[in-house]
Amino acid sequence: MKKDLWLWGFTDSAETWNGRFAMIGFIAVISIEVITGQGLLYLIGAMS
Template sequence: MSDENRNVWNWGFTSGAENWNGRLAMIGFVSALAIELISGQGVLHFWGIL
């Protein structure tokens, strides 16, 4: 694989897209846990949705 093709983003269900999806999901999950631990209430209550 040449250096030119390595930096090209392929759209769709690729392994790179799935890796980023998993990473962002983990960040969201840890952020939700941190909000609950710090505030003592759920995320939806914290944002005033419920």
């Protein structure tokens, strides 16, 4: 199989990218909480 061929579904490549984006999102949420001193749910108004 060609290495640059993109396949849809639950492939190793898709799971790798999913994990990378999840880590970026987690770091972003933690950074927002550290910078503002408030949780993300409080900032978006879900916890008022």
